[in-house]
Amino acid sequence: MTMLKCVDVTKRFGGVTALHQVGIEVSPGEIVGLVGPNGSGKTTLLSCIAGSLPVTAGRIEFVDREITRSSPHHRAKLGIARTFQVPRPLDSFTVVENVATSCMFGRDRMSRTAALARGREVLDRVGLGRHADGEIGALTLHERKFLEIARALALDPKLILLDEVLGGLNPKETDEGMELIASLRDDGVAVVYIEHNVRAVASLADRMYVLNRGRNLATGTPEKVLADPAVIAAYLGGDVDA
Ligand SMILES: Nc1ncnc2c1ncn2[C@@H]1O[C@H](COP(=O)(O)OP(=O)(O)OP(=O)(O)O)[C@@H](O)[C@H]1O
Numbered sequence: 001m002t003m004l005k006c007v008d009v010t011k012r013f014g015g016v017t018a019l020h021q022v023g024i025e026v027s028p029g030e031i032v033g034l035v036g037p038n039g040s041g042k043t044t045l046l047s048c049i050a051g052s053l054p055v056t057a058g059r060i061e062f063v064d065r066e067i068t069r070s071s072p073h074h075r076a077k078l079g080i081a082r083t084f085q086v087p088r089p090l091d092s093f094t095v096v097e098n099v100a101t102s103c104m105f106g107r108d109r110m111s112r113t114a115a116l117a118r119g120r121e122v123l124d125r126v127g128l129g130r131h132a133d134g135e136i137g138a139l140t141l142h143e144r145k146f147l148e149i150a151r152a153l154a155l156d157p158k159l160i161l162l163d164e165v166l167g168g169l170n171p172k173e174t175d176e177g178m179e180l181i182a183s184l185r186d187d188g189v190a191v192v193y194i195e196h197n198v199r200a201v202a203s204l205a206d207r208m209y210v211l212n213r214g215r216n217l218a219t220g221t222p223e224k225v226l227a228d229p230a231v232i233a234a235y236l237g238g239d240v241d242a
């Protein structure tokens, strides 16, 4: 069964074609790595799936329903959650209030009290429990990235879209992040994750998609994709830290 299906998704910004007839499919409980050089369209594809950017052409289906023109809010209700490449916390709220705000937009309607309780649970899950009542300003980069994951998890998603949540982390933090992502699959959540760290992608992903200049370049198991001469050529002179 396919959970998410993007068919011929095209996205143009004025004269710039950020995505050209891109296809991607994700099954329940699958971890899919999305890689490609800078500017290849990864974040744009995530935004089209989450609904924060309208597609120019193409079709997006989620659990046998067409969602191509659905609002981001409706997609969140259906079970699609995302993180942002640059964390966007609400600075005037505490850490747990940030997560609770997400809960209140999730699949089930929740009171503020229930949302705060759920927020604490999710923060424990990502290892930020002790910061629940703290200020956003006191969080490190690593903690802000994990807060992004917590905010997405608070929606109780079926599909979680992660945009470079491991970027800028040290090796120990990266390992913790990878463990967390692997644990999502154990919960049956499907994951699409964008990552520059190819080691992280290759060790976690069941399958990978490579984008290059807004087009599908390769797809398959990490072993197959990383050995593909077209992929190696696309990255030559790029910033892949294999
Ligand atoms: N809001 C926008 N308006 C105009 N052009 C945009 C917009 N967002 C993205 N683009 C362009 O679309 C292309 C794809 O950008 P995108 O951010 O999706 O790439 P990316 O693969 O996520 O890159 P990175 O690895 O640097 O995060 C780029 O040429 C970018 O300049």
Ligand SMILES: [Mg+2]
Pocket (backbone or CB within 6 Å): 042, 043, 044, 085
């Ligand atoms: Mg990006």
